[in-house]
Amino acid sequence: MTALGKLFRTTTFKLTLVYLTVFALFAAFLLGYFALNTRRLITEQITDTVNAEITGLSEQYRLGGIRRLVVVVDARARRPGSSLYLVTTFAGESLAGNVTSLPPGTLDNSGWTETGYRRLDEVEAGEHPEHHALVRVFQLPGGFRLLVGRDLDERERLYNIVLSAGRWSIAIVIVLGLAGGLFVTRRVLRRVDAMTETTRTIMHGDLGGRLPVAGTGDELDRLAENLNLMLERIEALMRGLKEVSDNIAHDLKTPLTRLRNRAEQALRSGKNETEYRAALENTIEESDGLIRTFNALLMIARAESGQARDNMSEFDAAEIAHDIGELYEPLAEEKGIALKVEADTPTPLRGNRELISQALANLVDNSIKYAASRDAMNGAPPQIVVRALSEGDRILLTVADSGPGIPESDRGRAVERFVRLEQSRSQPGSGLGLSLASAVARLHGGELTLADNQPGLKSIIALPRGGPVQIGG
Amino acid sequence: MATYANINGQRPIGRTVEAQPDRVTMRLLVIEDDRDAADYLVKAFREVGHVADAANDGDDGLAMALDGQYDVLIVDRMLPKRDGLALIGALRAKGMETPALILSALGQVDDRVKGLRAGGDDYLPKPYSFSELLARVEVLARRRVGRTEETVLRVGNLELDRLSHQVHRGEGEITLQPREFRLLEYLMQHAGQVVTRTMLLENVWDYHFDPQTNVIDVHISRLRSKIDKGFSQPLLHTIRGAGYMIRDGAR
Numbered sequence: 001m002t003a004l005g006k007l008f009r010t011t012t013f014k015l016t017l018v019y020l021t022v023f024a025l026f027a028a029f030l031l032g033y034f035a036l037n038t039r040r041l042i043t044e045q046i047t048d049t050v051n052a053e054i055t056g057l058s059e060q061y062r063l064g065g066i067r068r069l070v071v072v073v074d075a076r077a078r079r080p081g082s083s084l085y086l087v088t089t090f091a092g093e094s095l096a097g098n099v100t101s102l103p104p105g106t107l108d109n110s111g112w113t114e115t116g117y118r119r120l121d122e123v124e125a126g127e128h129p130e131h132h133a134l135v136r137v138f139q140l141p142g143g144f145r146l147l148v149g150r151d152l153d154e155r156e157r158l159y160n161i162v163l164s165a166g167r168w169s170i171a172i173v174i175v176l177g178l179a180g181g182l183f184v185t186r187r188v189l190r191r192v193d194a195m196t197e198t199t200r201t202i203m204h205g206d207l208g209g210r211l212p213v214a215g216t217g218d219e220l221d222r223l224a225e226n227l228n229l230m231l232e233r234i235e236a237l238m239r240g241l242k243e244v245s246d247n248i249a250h251d252l253k254t255p256l257t258r259l260r261n262r263a264e265q266a267l268r269s270g271k272n273e274t275e276y277r278a279a280l281e282n283t284i285e286e287s288d289g290l291i292r293t294f295n296a297l298l299m300i301a302r303a304e305s306g307q308a309r310d311n312m313s314e315f316d317a318a319e320i321a322h323d324i325g326e327l328y329e330p331l332a333e334e335k336g337i338a339l340k341v342e343a344d345t346p347t348p349l350r351g352n353r354e355l356i357s358q359a360l361a362n363l364v365d366n367s368i369k370y371a372a373s374r375d376a377m378n379g380a381p382p383q384i385v386v387r388a389l390s391e392g393d394r395i396l397l398t399v400a401d402s403g404p405g406i407p408e409s410d411r412g413r414a415v416e417r418f419v420r421l422e423q424s425r426s427q428p429g430s431g432l433g434l435s436l437a438s439a440v441a442r443l444h445g446g447e448l449t450l451a452d453n454q455p456g457l458k459s460i461i462a463l464p465r466g467g468p469v470q471i472g473g
Numbered sequence: 474m475a476t477y478a479n480i481n482g483q484r485p486i487g488r489t490v491e492a493q494p495d496r497v498t499m500r501l502l503v504i505e506d507d508r509d510a511a512d513y514l515v516k517a518f519r520e521v522g523h524v525a526d527a528a529n530d531g532d533d534g535l536a537m538a539l540d541g542q543y544d545v546l547i548v549d550r551m552l553p554k555r556d557g558l559a560l561i562g563a564l565r566a567k568g569m570e571t572p573a574l575i576l577s578a579l580g581q582v583d584d585r586v587k588g589l590r591a592g593g594d595d596y597l598p599k600p601y602s603f604s605e606l607l608a609r610v611e612v613l614a615r616r617r618v619g620r621t622e623e624t625v626l627r628v629g630n631l632e633l634d635r636l637s638h639q640v641h642r643g644e645g646e647i648t649l650q651p652r653e654f655r656l657l658e659y660l661m662q663h664a665g666q667v668v669t670r671t672m673l674l675e676n677v678w679d680y681h682f683d684p685q686t687n688v689i690d691v692h693i694s695r696l697r698s699k700i701d702k703g704f705s706q707p708l709l710h711t712i713r714g715a716g717y718m719i720r721d722g723a724r
Contacts, residue, residue, distance in 0.1 A: 281714070284602070291600055292683055299682075311583055326652055327678060330691040358682040365686055 012188050016181025023177070024170050031166030035159055042155040046134050047112075053083060053148045054138050061140050069146070070096040083150050084117065084133055090143035099147065101130065107145050110137050114152070132156070191220055195227075207235045240304065252293060259286040296432040303355065303439040312467055315353045317395050318343035320360060321388040328364045337371050338381055339364075343388035349395045350467035351444045356397070359440040359448075360386070362433035363399040363459045371403035371456070394446070395463045402456040411450040437461060444468050499614045500542055501525040504534030504560065505549040505576065514547065517603050531555020535563055543571055544614040547606070550577035550588065558591040565592040572613040576601065585681060604715035608667040615666060626661040629721035631700060631708055633661050642700055652677065653696050660709070660719040669716035693717055 007013060061069040066087075073085045077098035086097035088107060094100075101118040116130040135149030195211050202209045210231060211224040266279030325341035332339035349356075364386060371382040384401045437459070438448040446463035501518050503525060505511040511527040518525035526543075528534035531552040538546055538560070546564075550557040561573050575593040577584060585596045594616075595609050626633045632641045638654060640647040649657060655677050660668060670689040674680050693709065701707045710718050 284714075287600075288602070295598075295683060311586070323678070327680075327684070327688055327692075330695050331686060331688050334691050354681060357680060361680075361682070361684055365684065368686070 007182065007185055007189060010185050010189055012185040013181055016177060016185065020174060020177040020181065024173055027170050027173060028166065031162060031169070035162040035166065038162060039155060039159050042158065043134065046150040046152075046155075049083065050134070050136050050148045050150060054136060054146065057146055057148065058138065058140060061144075061146075066095070066140075066142070066144055069140075069144075073097060083148060084119075084135060086145075086147040088145045088147075090145070092145075095144075097147070099133075099149070102147075106135070107137055107147060110139050112136050115149075117149075188220070195220075195224060202231065207231070207238055237305075248297070252290065255286055255290055255293075259283055259290075262286070293432065296436055299355075299358075300432065300436050300439045303436070303443040311352050311354070312350060313353060314348060314350050317347040317349040317356070317397060317463075318345065318388040320353070320357050321386050321397060324357060324360045324364055325386045327361065328368060332368050332384060335368060335371075336381060337368060338383040339368075339386070340383065341386045343386070345389075347388050347390045347395050349463060349465060351463060352440075355440045355443070356461075356463070359437035359461055360397050360399070362437045363397075363461070366433050366459070367399050367401035367403065367457065371401040390465065391462075393465050395465055397461040397463070398458060400453045400456060400458040402453065405452060405455060405457040406450055408452070434459075499523045499544040499610070501545050501547060501610065502534070502537055502543045503527045503547045504529075504531070504538070504552065504557070505547070506530060506552050507549075514603075514606075518607075521607065529553075531557070531560050535560050538564055538571060539567065539569065541569065541571070545610050546571055546573040547610065548573050548575050548593070550575055550579060558588065558593070561592040572616065574606070574609055574613060576606075604667070604712075605669050605671060608669045608672065608716060611666050612663055612668070612672070615663065626658065626664070628661055628664045628719050629706065629708055631661075631719075633658060640700075642704065647699055649696075649699065653692070653699070656692060656696055657700070657719075660717065663719075665718065665720045667712050667715050667718050672716070 057069060057072065060072045069087060073087050073096040076082055077085045077096070082098065084097075084099045086099045086102070086107075087095045089095060092107060098120050099117050100120050101116070103115060106113060106115050112134065113136075114132065114134050117133050117135075118130060132152040133149040134152055135147050138146045138148070140146050191212070191214065198209050198211050210228045213221050213224045213228070215221065262279055262282055266276060270276045270279060321343040322341050325339060329339045364384065367384045371384055382402050384399065387396070387398045387400070389396050389398075434448070434450075441448040441461050441463065444463045445468035446461065449460045449462070451458040451460060501523055503511050503514045503518075505514065505527065506529050508529060511529065515525040515527045526537065528537050531554045534546075534548065534552065535555060537543075546561075548557040548560060552560065555563075557575060557577075561575070564571065564573070572594040573592070574595045574597060575588040576597055576599060577588065578599045585598075588596045594613055597606060597609060624635050626635065630643045633654075634640070635658065640649055640654065640657065656673065659673065659677050670687065673689050673692075674684065693711075697707075697709045701709055706722055708719050708721065710720060710722075712718050
């Protein structure tokens with residue numbers, strides 16, 4: 001496609017053409033209407049003047065006969081810019097007037113005619129062209145004929161002026177319009193081309209590219225800004241995806257290798273049914289762990305992509321705190337941890353009950369794992385406190401333990417997928433508990449923060465009371 | 474089939490058939506397009522004493538299910554010719570109330586809700602363990618008998634009154650927390666049947682997520698210490714690799 005062809009194909013240029021055509025047609029219509037009306041108006045004026053003169057002259061004839069008429073016509077014909085007059089006998093012999101060279105037979109019919117003529121004074125001057133006039137022939141009683149008319153040149157001149165003005169202005173409109181259209185189109189096209197160029201590099205895999213923003217705040221800028229936001233989101237998602245696949249590769253391959261090795265070993269050196277059975281049971285156990293990890297990953301992916309936004313309902317966060325506390329209390333007790341729930345006032349919340357329960361359960365589960373591992377140095381039994389409280393327009397679900405806590409430098413990392421801080425490598429679990437809790441919090445427009453409980457870890461899920469704010473519907 | 478030779482007449486998981494004297498033979502229909510999976514299920518169900526048939530697409534499945542000879546249908550969610558949910562919908566529209574368990578690779582809570590709303594009676598995400606599937610199918614088959622409507626549940630000399638919320642074993646009254654009461658109630662409603670941890674979590678706690686640690690085990694051992702302690706005959710049994718069962722072992 002040539003550059004010009006591309007230009008002509010743009011929406012802007014097509015719009016320009018449409019507007020141009022409409023405007024030119026309108027201008028032509030307007031000027032044509034104006035020209036025709038002017039002409040009609042002048043014709044009417046001529047008719048009126050001629051009629052008045054004929055009435056006046058025939059009155060003169062009635063009062064003073066042909067003699068008086070000739071005198072009056074003579075006097076009038078001599079005035080500068082006068083009308084055209086001619087008085088003839090029945091035979092056509094001119095008695096008075098300022099007109100000659102009328103086509104033969106003009107005087108034979110009474111009434112209006114448009115005719116060519118020459119003025120008497122011009123005949124002597126030489127080769128003047130014929131003029132046009134609108135004349136009326138009137139039969140006077142007594143066989144005389146009276147012709148009165150007005151020159152039409154003025155009318156034609158005016159008509160022509162208007163017409164040529166019209167032609168010129170339409171030509172100018174078209175030329176200027178086309179030029180303007182091309183100019184605007186090229187400007188727009190240049191910016192769109194720049195955008196296309198950037199988009200292409202982005203499509204080639206450079207997700208860091210951003211569309212140029214001219215800074216004029218116009219619709220193209222708004223479009224570019226929105227697309228840039230979209231690109232940012234895509235880049236973040238891609239980064240997340242890459243991280244996930246890296247981590248899957250790393251953390252899932254380990255148990256898969258273990259599973260494979262054990263099966264292989266059982267096959268190679270299994271001596272009896274008991275050993276085979278043990279190996280098979282082990283395999284099932286390992287694969288259950290893998291399935292659990294996959295499920296957690298899927299859950300996180302769903303929560304992060306916002307798919308779980310359906311199923312939102314109103315419920316009491318304090319009730320969730322009590323339920324989860326109740327679910328984990330025997331487990332904590334078994335490990336010698338005192339699990340307490342402090343959530344006495346109803347704290348209504350809008351969200352996905354199941355996911356928030358799971359997030360809180362993960363935090364409690366996490367705390368139970370680590371709170372117990374603490375040395376009873378000061379003799380006090382380890383404890384965990386689950387709280388639900390409202391703070392401004394937010395609902396806080398907190399789990400505070402007296403375990404070893406997480407050093408401040410590691411807290412951000414602990415929320416990431418698959419990250420298990422060193423001391424936790426020995427503990428069971430997918431390492432996805434905190435990541436899932438964090439994803440659930442973000443799904444609801446809130447956040448998960450880890451803080452120092454002095455001593456211990458305090459995990460806080462902060463959620464907006466009214467549920468997530470929908471972006472763009 | 475060579476693939477299953479290593480099962481060798483044994484249950485795939487370490488449960489033994491003798492553990493369940495209450496088992497009655499069920500007629501089951503497995504509607505699953507993956508022939509390997511279908512064959513595996515049919516074989517496994519037959520090994521534990523049930524009668525099982527397989528259909529490999531939605532139309533065949535519907536035709537066979539309409540015969541009405543089955544106690545429970547096991548329906549894969551995504552089937553050729555007729556989707557699993559549509560199949561259940563068509564059955565229900567014809568007035569067939571055969572319980573249906575949906576098997577699906579879609580395991581999220583909202584998929585589950587969709588499945589149950591479409592007329593399914595239970596929902597099990599893939600991959601599942603056979604013992605989980607078996608336990609759920611047996612519960613579904615039994616549900617038709619309508620045991621859930623009784624007001625006093627009895628297992629051996631253990632008695633649970635659902636109206637007064639009182640529990641007795643022999644002469645002595647047992648005090649239970651509300652959740653322990655519901656746990657025992659659910660177990661007793663399904664006395665003689667295996668109840669898995671997931672089933673307990675779903676039905677007693679109404680959670681459909683995986684709590685990572687086996688919190689249910691601790692609840693069970695608490696309950697066990699309340700109802701079985703001091704009695705020579707335990708009622709609450711752990712079924713290895715599957716779950717729990719309450720049953721009167723003296724019978």
